[in-house]
Structure formats: C-alpha cells, structure tokens
Amino acid sequence: MKQFSIGWSLIRIYTIIVYVFLFAPIVVVIVLAFNPKQFGIFPMEGVSFRWFIKLAQNEAIIDAFKNSLVLGTLTALLSTAIGILAAMAFIRFEFPGKNTLNTLLLSPIMIPEVVLGVALLLFLRFLQQPKSFALLLIGHVVLTLPYVLLIVQARLVGIKTEYEEAAKSLGANAFQTFKEITLPLLLPAILAGALFSFTISFDDITATLFWATAQNQTVPVKIFSMLRLSISPEINALGAVMIVLTVTTPLLAGYLSRKFSKVKT
Amino acid sequence: MATDEKQPIVQFKGILKRFGNVVAVEKMDFDIEEGSLVTLLGPSGCGKTTLLRMVAGLEEPTEGDIFIKGIRINDTPIHKRNLGMIFQNYALFPHKTIFDNVAFGLKYRDVSKEEVNKKVTRALEMVRLPGVENRMPSQLSGGQQQRIAMARAIVIEPDVLLMDEPLSALDENLREEMRREVDNLQQMLGVTTIFVTHDQREALSMSDKILVMKDGKKQQEGKPETVYNEPANHFVADFLGHSNFILGEVVDVDDHHVTVKIETGDILFAENKGGFSKSDQVEMIVRAQRFDAFPKDEFKPVEGMNHFQGRIKDRSYMGGEVSYFIELGTDREIHVISMMRTRIYDIGEEVSVQVSPHHCHLILIE
Numbered sequence: 001m002k003q004f005s006i007g008w009s010l011i012r013i014y015t016i017i018v019y020v021f022l023f024a025p026i027v028v029v030i031v032l033a034f035n036p037k038q039f040g041i042f043p044m045e046g047v048s049f050r051w052f053i054k055l056a057q058n059e060a061i062i063d064a065f066k067n068s069l070v071l072g073t074l075t076a077l078l079s080t081a082i083g084i085l086a087a088m089a090f091i092r093f094e095f096p097g098k099n100t101l102n103t104l105l106l107s108p109i110m111i112p113e114v115v116l117g118v119a120l121l122l123f124l125r126f127l128q129q130p131k132s133f134a135l136l137l138i139g140h141v142v143l144t145l146p147y148v149l150l151i152v153q154a155r156l157v158g159i160k161t162e163y164e165e166a167a168k169s170l171g172a173n174a175f176q177t178f179k180e181i182t183l184p185l186l187l188p189a190i191l192a193g194a195l196f197s198f199t200i201s202f203d204d205i206t207a208t209l210f211w212a213t214a215q216n217q218t219v220p221v222k223i224f225s226m227l228r229l230s231i232s233p234e235i236n237a238l239g240a241v242m243i244v245l246t247v248t249t250p251l252l253a254g255y256l257s258r259k260f261s262k263v264k265t
Numbered sequence: 266m267a268t269d270e271k272q273p274i275v276q277f278k279g280i281l282k283r284f285g286n287v288v289a290v291e292k293m294d295f296d297i298e299e300g301s302l303v304t305l306l307g308p309s310g311c312g313k314t315t316l317l318r319m320v321a322g323l324e325e326p327t328e329g330d331i332f333i334k335g336i337r338i339n340d341t342p343i344h345k346r347n348l349g350m351i352f353q354n355y356a357l358f359p360h361k362t363i364f365d366n367v368a369f370g371l372k373y374r375d376v377s378k379e380e381v382n383k384k385v386t387r388a389l390e391m392v393r394l395p396g397v398e399n400r401m402p403s404q405l406s407g408g409q410q411q412r413i414a415m416a417r418a419i420v421i422e423p424d425v426l427l428m429d430e431p432l433s434a435l436d437e438n439l440r441e442e443m444r445r446e447v448d449n450l451q452q453m454l455g456v457t458t459i460f461v462t463h464d465q466r467e468a469l470s471m472s473d474k475i476l477v478m479k480d481g482k483k484q485q486e487g488k489p490e491t492v493y494n495e496p497a498n499h500f501v502a503d504f505l506g507h508s509n510f511i512l513g514e515v516v517d518v519d520d521h522h523v524t525v526k527i528e529t530g531d532i533l534f535a536e537n538k539g540g541f542s543k544s545d546q547v548e549m550i551v552r553a554q555r556f557d558a559f560p561k562d563e564f565k566p567v568e569g570m571n572h573f574q575g576r577i578k579d580r581s582y583m584g585g586e587v588s589y590f591i592e593l594g595t596d597r598e599i600h601v602i603s604m605m606r607t608r609i610y611d612i613g614e615e616v617s618v619q620v621s622p623h624h625c626h627l628i629l630i631e
Contacts, residue, residue: 163356165343165352166358169321169350170344170349170350170417172373176373180369185360
C-alpha cells in the first residue's frame, strides 16, 4: 500500500505493538543475561559472560539440563513410535470403538495439566509405586502423544492407499510396504511430531512439578524453584540458553528435512 | 459363443461381494481367456472396480471362488498373486526415482542386479520413455506417469494385468493416444488384461470381450460387435452408443422378417434372428447412426426398408457428423446421427428417414 490511508497505518501500528508485546520480554531476558550486575535491572553496565560461566559451573542446573535432554529425547522417541502405530490403526483399519479410542488418546490436550498431573500421581499411589523417572516419562508421553497423533494422522490421510496397494501388488508384504512406502512418505510428519514432543516435554512445568522427584528435576522445574529463592541473573542466562535451544532446534530440523527430502507429495 | 477354445486363465465362480447390507457384486460366473483383453464396463457403482479388486486381492469375495491358472486364489495374499496393477491416478511412488519405481517389483523376485537393470531399461523402451531412470515422478507429465506405471506393472511379467480406469485422468487427445498404446502393448506382450472403464469407446475399441455390468449384475458378455449390435437388454443398448427405443407388438413372423406394429400404428420390419412369435411385446432398438435421412422430395422408398416421415426438431453439429432429433407425425421423436453425405438439414425441414430391417434389433419385454 503506497497510498496514504489511516486504516492501513493503524493496522501497521497495531501489528507492531502485538509483536513488541510478544517479543520484548524475551529480548529483555536475553539482554539482561549479559548484564554483569547482581540485579537484573537497566541500565546495563557493560557486557559480560559472568552469569553464563556461573551457570556452567552450577552442577544442579547442569544435571537438570541433562535430565531434560534425556527425558525430552526419550519422550520424543516413545511418543512418535506409539503415535505412528496408533495413527496407522486409526486411518488404515476399521475396528469397533475406533472413534472412542481416538478421542480418548487425544483427550490430554483438553484436560487441564494440573488434573492430569494429580491423576497420574493418584494412580501411582493406587499401584503403590514410588515416584520415578519412569513415571515422568510416561506422563510426558501421555502429554505429547496427542500432538504426534494429530500430525501423523493428518499426513497419513493425505497418503493415498493406492501407493500401498501398488506396492503390495508388486510383491511387497505388509511390513515391506510400510518400510518402503508408508514410512518414507510419513517422514516429514514423524520429524515434526518428534520435534513437537521434544519441545513440549522440554518446556513443560505444570504437570512436571507433580511428577518430578529431587533427582529428576527438569530445567523448568529448576528455574521455578530458583525463582522462589531469588531472581538471580543466572536465570536470565539459563533462559537465554533455553530460548536459543528451543528456537533453533525446530528451525534446524525444518532446514534439514527440507534439504534431505528431495520430493514433495 | 466362444469360438476359440483357449483355457480360461481367470475364472469367477459364483462370486458375490457384500459390503454390509449392500450387494456390490451379484452372484457371477465369468471366464477370461488367456492373452485376451477383457473390459468390465458399466456406470460408476456397478461393481466393476470391486470385481477387479477381488482379482487383485484388495477385496475378499463374500461368496464364491476366483481361480487364476486353475488355482483357487481366494486365500492367496495380494503380494503373492503375481499381478500387475495400474491405477487411475498412476500411484507412482513419489519418493522414488523412475528407476526405483519400475524396479520395485523385481526386488521381491529373485533377480540379479544386472538383470534388474536390463529389465527396467527394456520396460522403459517398451513404453517409449527410455532414459528417464533418474527423474522423479513429479517431473513427468500425466501421460508419461501412466506409461511408467505400465512399465512398473509389466516388468514383473504378471499373469494378469489389472487396469482400473487407467486413462480417465488424462485429457481427451492424450487418452486416444494412450488407448492405442495400451492396446499395442497388450498385444505385443500377449498378457491377459482386465480393464475397468465407464468409457464405452475405450471398451469397444480395445476389448476382445466386454462384460457389461449394472448394479452388481452381469448384463451381457461378448465381443464388442455383439454387445453393440445385439444388446441383450434395454440397459446395454442405452449405455453403449445412441439408441432409439420403439415399443411394439409382433404381428407377423416369416423366414426373413419379424413384423412389428409400433405405438404409432406404423408397421416396421426387423430381421428375424429367431426367438420371436406372434403377439410378443417387444422393444425395437435402432442405433442413431443406422438411419439415413433424405430431403422429402428427393426420397424414393426402397422395397423392404423401414421409413418414416418427419420434421427436423433440433440439430447439433458435431464436426464429422450431425446429430438430429426428428419429430415424427405423433409426439414421437427419433435421434439420428448422420454422416453428412449431402448437406445439413435446417430446423423445421421435412425429411424422410430410412433404416434397413437388418439394423432393427428386437428385445423381448418381460
């Protein structure tokens, strides 16, 4: 719009304001992470990596970081594996109770996380089992499965059954057909689903607060407990690291998948 | 009906397919001779695709047996049936190169690497697309993709080639070309082919035998000429070509002709092919192309021919021929497709229409 128009100007200003509100806090966190002062306030007095160094020396946080990475990776692996199988069943086969089951699997999206967190704990109590890493993993799989399922199902609907029928008619059995045809065609969705699960697991705090033990603290839980004591600039540094990580991972994965997938269907 | 005594390669015996309460294919017996091209023809939803998919193993018959080469294959899984299948939307694997697409079926058959290369190259030459091995399917046009699909199906030397409306996604001109190509390829390889289509022209031009279906029921099977010239019932006559249907009653039968009195009171003759007797209620079927139209004042009636007087009510010019709707004396009208031997008649013009009894086909009304 070259023409002068109040409407367009207003829309432009409005858009800018929305973006400022969205991103200003994030920018502040990152910028303050480089503030050498003890208190995270402006104006800054120079640039320093002091808090990053201190962060790297904080064993508890490093442990939490490792926990989060392991948990996120395992969650992504399990969720995608289960999600692919479930999606295949829901889209490619007919069986009684299909819709009910599908809704049940998707329900964790709609149920408040607090409820989910408490529910799983109560269930554990009922089974008379202690809190453990396995519990955390199961919980995160439950949380992330709906996303994987939705993404993979949507893609699977778009893959015409003719491809699979053609492969079978040419002599491939059911497993070979899945390996040679369905799985490669699903790959973009699988990657996206895995990334989603990883990020959700890595980010989750509400439900994780209920499930985490002292040994199995994740980064968000750690940050939360640190905040209860004081607002240390270390947290800004940690926040900066997490932001960089959670933003670059999907971007990198997207770039890689585009680079390696020669075809678009 | 079958003159040549070839062993049937595919046999349907009492085949019936039900989806829930819907009968998709009614109890059916049908044989397909080795090396022939058989078309399953009918409107959509007539069960032709279901029949094909049962041969392929993509659907299970509810009742009855299917035999290939004399062996019952009901329980043979699809990947062990050795069939080549060609789909309407080509179904080339989009993530594989043309080479990998064509070589796909060979992976599951004991074929050495050099053999695979040779066979793929030969198959691509056969469909006249050599040298595209390294391209991706998306880089080819629709017609080319369908040829690759054919190459992929024939490279495994299937017992039967199954084609499910393979040409209907192509545009008109390309379809004609591909039709001839499929026909040539089929004859060259001598592979038994089952071809599903709703396009009568495809069916008539390519088939050794046509099976006309409607609502899951077999309407007629036979050579294209037979099905076209001697339709077994109203549906077949109506589905194939442009037909005129005239109701009447047989009033006389002699050695050569059946004499029919039609609704208007006119008397028409039909060639006596047997099976009719006096006072039978019949329907006379006359192809629109079999009529000849003459200007009224130039017309000299020929002895033994059927003729009408009429007035051109409507016409449409179709390039090579003209399609007329001619109003007869009463409120009847007939459809005439004329090859324009003389000139185009004007709307409202009086014409005389003539048709030989040879082209008047009678069917009984039950």
